[in-house]
Structure formats: C-alpha cells, structure tokens
C-alpha cells in the first residue's frame with residue numbers, strides 16, 4: 001500500500017474508533033440525563049399525554065429535518081448485519097408494533113440506530129380504539145398496562161403517510177406493517193374480520209412500499225376477543241390470506257397466553273401456510289406475571305408489556321426454534337431492556353429482536369447501548385457475527 005494511502009486507511013480506522021468512543025460517552029451522558037431529568041419530567045405526565053407529545057415532537061423534528069442529530073446515539077458494526085428474506089438489516093434490534101400506530105416515527109427510529117420498524121397495528125377502517133386511558137405505567141414492574149384497542153388512522157391514510165417518506169429511508173431499514181382487524185362491532189364476526197384483514201393487505205400490495213407484513217392475530221383488547229388464536233380460525237384466516245398471493249413475506253404476531261401444546265397447534269397451522277416468520281409475542285394477559293399483582297386493581301383493563309413478558313416470550317421462542325429451526329424467522333419481543341435480554345432471545349432462536357417498553361423506561365440511547373453490548377457478547381462467546389449466535393442455546 002502506498003504511504004499516503006496507508007495513512008488515509010489508518011486515518012479512517014482512527015476516526016471510526018474516535019467516533020465510537022465519542023458516541024459511547026454521549027450515550028452514557030444521555031442515559032444519566034434521561035434517568036435523572038427527562039424521565040422524571042416525562043413520567044409526571046399521564047402516559048397517554050406523554051405518548052401524544054412524543055409523536056408531536058417526532059413530527060416537528062421531521063418537518064424541520066432535524067432528526068439527523070439523533071445519529072449521535074447510534075452504534076454500527078458489520079458483525080450485527082444480516083440478510084433475511086432478501087432484506088438487509090443493519091442490526092437485529094427493531095421497534096415493535098404499537099408505539100408508532102400511524103407511521104410517524106420511521107425517520108427517528110432509523111436515526112437512533114434501530115435496524116427495522118414494525119409500524120401499526122393498522123386496520124382497514126379508521127379505528128377510534130377503546131375509551132381512554134389507554135396506558136398505565138407500572139414503574140416498579142418495568143411494565144405498561146395497554147388498553148388501546150387498535151386505535152389508528154386506518155390503512156388508506158397510513159399508506160399515504162408511508163408513501164410521503166423518501167424511498168432511501170427504507171434502505172437497510174425494513175418496514176413491517178402490522179395489520180389487525182378493525183376493532184368495532186361490525187367486525188366481531190370471523191367473516192367480516194377476515195375481509196377486513198384482506199382489505200388492508202390488498203391495499204398494501206397495491207401501494208408496494210412495505211417489504212414485510214405482520215398479521216396481528218393476538219390483540220387482546222378487541223370486540224369479540226382474539227378471534228384467530230384457535231387453530232381452526234387461524235386456518236380460515238391464513239387460507240384467505242394465501243388466496244391473496246401476496247408478494248411480501250408475512251409474520252404472525254403470536255399470543256403469549258397459551259400453554260405450549262396449544263401454542264404448538266397454532267404453529268402447525270402456520271407451518272402449512274405461506275408464513276415466513278413469527279413475532280413472539282404479544283402483550284401478557286396473566287397478571288400473576290407481575291412480581292406484585294396487587295399493583296394493579298382488578299377494575300383496571302389492559303394487558304402487560306415489559307418485564308412480565310420477558311421470560312414467557314423467551315421460553316416460547318426457545319421451544320418454537322427447537323421444533324422448527326430455520327422454518328420460521330423469529331422476531332423475539334417482550335421485556336428486552338438490555339443487551340443481555342436481547343442476546344438471550346437470539347440464543348433461544350430469534351433472528352431479530354424488537355421492543356417498545358424499554359424505549360420509554362430507558363430512553364432512546366438504549367438502542368445503541370444494546371447493539372454495542374451485543375457485539376461484546378459475541379466476542380465473549382467467540383461468534384464472528386450475529387447469525388452464528390441465533391439459536392446457539394440449542395447447540396450447547
């Protein structure tokens with residue numbers, strides 16, 4: 001290598017190292033700032049209001065083209081990259097469905113360093129959701145009680161929103177659109193509900209923007225309950241979806257309240273259909289998953305995110321991967337707050353991991369912290385890259 005070329009090369013490495021060190025320091029300062037200042041202020045607001053304000057701020061930042069500043073938190077490393085289903089993921093950590101119901105956050109999610117986003121859940125018709133409040137925080141349990149009932153602007157407006165973003169936004173930042181049935185009395189029957197899912201999926205196909213779809217069969221807070229979490233009904237829904245001949249891979253958002261034998265029956269159904277992946281899983285219904293179930297009165301409706309979801313979902317991922325190996329791509333969701341939490345799900349069999357609650361409890365710098373921590377865990381265990389770690393708990 002010529003001398004000046006060598007100097008330039010070393011310069012790049014040095015700049016990258018400096019960049020890494022500087023960002024780590026910024027993340028540390030941000031963590032302490034978030035815990036000591038921002039979070040106490042944020043947590044003084046009702047969580048419904050705090051969520052609304054977060055979305056408004058995100059929109060404003062995007063209008064002002066200000067989101068680039070958030071790059072200061074992100075962490076990049078080629079060892080975290082994967083190609084799955086023909087899509088490039090720059091790291092395995094994504095945003096799970098529910099935080100960004102109307103697709104306001106993709107530019108921010110990408111800049112803070114997430115590898116992908118699951119937006120929605122969205123429904124064929126505009127959906128007002130359940131009466132408020134939608135959220136309650138349980139700080140001592142690191143959990144949020146969620147009772148939104150699928151409020152969103154409806155698929156037509158949401159597609160318009162997605163189309164407004166420049167296509168380059170989606171470069172190595174895949175968007176999955178979570179589709180649910182409109183939560184109203186008219187869609188409580190299976191026939192109408194299936195037509196509702198299919199309507200959304202047809203519109204998404206026509207628009208051609210989203211490279212992945214997630215079918216939310218397990219939203220617990222809806223009219224008629226969770227209709228598609230029995231094998232016979234899931235079969236009906238997936239038959240109808242197969243008939244659409246979708247060009248994009250579909251994931252199923254799995255329930256978390258089934259005993260393994262019942263869960264396995266749903267997997268058998270999914271296996272017979274054009275299902276590429278499983279998101280494991282949705283909110284937790286069982287309040288005994290709380291360390292102190294008394295923190296939540298029986299009169300309070302809703303289901304649990306965060307820590308109570310952690311072990312239940314990791315166990316389901318482990319068993320699913322144990323039975324199906326690479327047949328399904330698994331997105332592990334539930335109580336991921338640290339690199340160790342994410343890594344446990346990856347070792348259990350998840351290729352990707354997604355979160356909601358940690359972003360609120362830990363702050364946005366948590367994304368870079370987790371990704372950096374994952375690389376340290378790969379080093380510890382002698383893995384070259386994240387792909388080697390997927391399912392490694394089964395190869396002990």
Ligand SMILES: Cc1cc2nc3c(=O)[nH]c(=O)nc-3n(C[C@H](O)[C@H](O)[C@H](O)COP(=O)(O)O)c2cc1C
Pocket residue numbers: 096097098099120121135144146148150178216219253281282283304305306307309333334335336354355356357358
């Ligand atoms: C505020 C909030 C809203 C949610 N809304 C949805 C939703 O619309 N669709 C869905 O499939 N899951 C929804 N979820 C569930 C999350 O996607 C995720 O499965 C669950 O919260 C566990 O992940 P976490 O512990 O990282 O929060 C929601 C969760 C939260 C906290």
